[in-house]
Amino acid sequence: MPKLAANLSQLGTETAFEVLARAGKLAAAGKDIINLGIGQPDFKTPPHIVEAAIKAMRDGHHGYTPANGIPALREAVAADIAKYRKVEIDPDCVMIMPGGKPTMFFAIIMFGEPGAEIIYPNPGFPIYESMIRYSGATPVPMRLLEENGFAFSADEVLAQITPRTRLMILNSPANPTGGVVPKEEFDKLVAGLEKWPDVVILADEIYARILYDGREHVTLLSYPEIRDRVILLDGWSKTYAMTGWRLGYSVWPKDLFYYAEKLAVNNHSCVNAPTQYAGIAALQGPQDAVDEMCKAFDNRRRVIVRALNQIPGFRCVEPGGAFYAFPNIEGTGMTAKELQNKMLNEAGVATVAGTSFGAMGEGFIRFSYAASVQDIERACDKLRAMLA
Numbered sequence: 001m002p003k004l005a006a007n008l009s010q011l012g013t014e015t016a017f018e019v020l021a022r023a024g025k026l027a028a029a030g031k032d033i034i035n036l037g038i039g040q041p042d043f044k045t046p047p048h049i050v051e052a053a054i055k056a057m058r059d060g061h062h063g064y065t066p067a068n069g070i071p072a073l074r075e076a077v078a079a080d081i082a083k084y085r086k087v088e089i090d091p092d093c094v095m096i097m098p099g100g101k102p103t104m105f106f107a108i109i110m111f112g113e114p115g116a117e118i119i120y121p122n123p124g125f126p127i128y129e130s131m132i133r134y135s136g137a138t139p140v141p142m143r144l145l146e147e148n149g150f151a152f153s154a155d156e157v158l159a160q161i162t163p164r165t166r167l168m169i170l171n172s173p174a175n176p177t178g179g180v181v182p183k184e185e186f187d188k189l190v191a192g193l194e195k196w197p198d199v200v201i202l203a204d205e206i207y208a209r210i211l212y213d214g215r216e217h218v219t220l221l222s223y224p225e226i227r228d229r230v231i232l233l234d235g236w237s238k239t240y241a242m243t244g245w246r247l248g249y250s251v252w253p254k255d256l257f258y259y260a261e262k263l264a265v266n267n268h269s270c271v272n273a274p275t276q277y278a279g280i281a282a283l284q285g286p287q288d289a290v291d292e293m294c295k296a297f298d299n300r301r302r303v304i305v306r307a308l309n310q311i312p313g314f315r316c317v318e319p320g321g322a323f324y325a326f327p328n329i330e331g332t333g334m335t336a337k338e339l340q341n342k343m344l345n346e347a348g349v350a351t352v353a354g355t356s357f358g359a360m361g362e363g364f365i366r367f368s369y370a371a372s373v374q375d376i377e378r379a380c381d382k383l384r385a386m387l388a
């Protein structure tokens with residue numbers, strides 16, 4: 001083995017991809033597998049979006065685009081933010097990215113270094129902690145508790161800030177919990193952040209459009225007090241069922257944009273051109289497909305929460321957004337990993353152990369309900385029988 005850079009050993013992973021591969025292998029071997037592991041819509045990308053990409057290819061959009069994205073798409077993003085977040089932003093601050101993940105990669109390596117501290121949600125999207133460790137910074141977990149509907153406590157988070165804190169990552173609606181942070185908690189956090197003007201906020205709002213029971217999305221961009229230090233992460237993957245297209249965007253404070261663009265030039269040059277045209281069609285075209293998807297997720301949410309609560313040893317709070325249920329499984333007497341493996345091997349149900357989202361996910365399992373009602377019911381029936 002050649003000598004590798006030391007920080008490479010700090011890099012974590014996203015277990016959902018491993019589960020997907022294992023479930024795929026078992027299915028290929030003829031086992032009946034229900035996949036509630038991977039976090040992606042089970043719907044097809046709406047046809048008008050696909051057509052826009054095909055047209056772009058036919059029209060000869062085969063070359064590089066500006067590193068920060070084609071101007072029409074950056075403007076469409078700004079218009080979309082004005083429409084859904086009610087915030088005016090300068091299209092020049094919009095960076096088109098190859099998915100949602102690269103924005104967290106850029107933001108974390110921009111601020112992470114030995115001696116720096118980065119506060120991140122735990123349980124939370126696994127790449128936050130992975131990248132923080134890779135950067136050499138100290139990960140400071142923000143506790144998300146079941147009894148608070150997996151929302152953070154602003155007082156607790158503010159007490160974790162030190163002069164070494166460089167970045168704070170927030171994610172609402174959240175993966176893996178489906179938790180939605182109430183506006184009052186955001187208000188309190190933002191008020192407290194006034195004392196810490198050097199702390200930059202990465203707002204991962206990739207599930208902003210997937211909210212239930214009439215909840216309205218609270219964007220960190222809507223707080224003028226911190227506006228000059230918010231990096232917004234969003235994209236097309238979840239909203240438009242476009243996970244495989246690799247299209248996302250970020251909004252950067254003006255003085256950080258220069259570095260984001262430089263990182264893009266060093267890393268990927270630009271997002272592939274036809275996908276960017278598809279992105280315009282998604283934002284400017286009819287939104288019925290998004291509404292229908294959300295309606296279907298809402299229906300499945302009710303089905304899965306009811307069914308999970310009937311499994312011996314399970315207890316599940318109702319998620320307010322995204323498409324994940326995160327039941328407490330302590331009553332089964334197993335660790336999250338033991339139960340994840342048992343469910344896959346014995347019942348053929350693929351899920352992800354809570355510990356794949358950080359140490360504070362012990363005692364929980366993530367179920368993605370981006371699957372048909374029939375599959376959800378069948379999976380829960382199998383688990384009830386297995387644990388009876």
Ligand code: PLP
Nearest residue numbers: 039099100101125175206235237
């Ligand atoms: N942020 C969160 C909270 C996510 O759950 C995901 C994907 O699962 C991403 C970002 C990354 O999205 P993308 O697939 O567009 O990179």
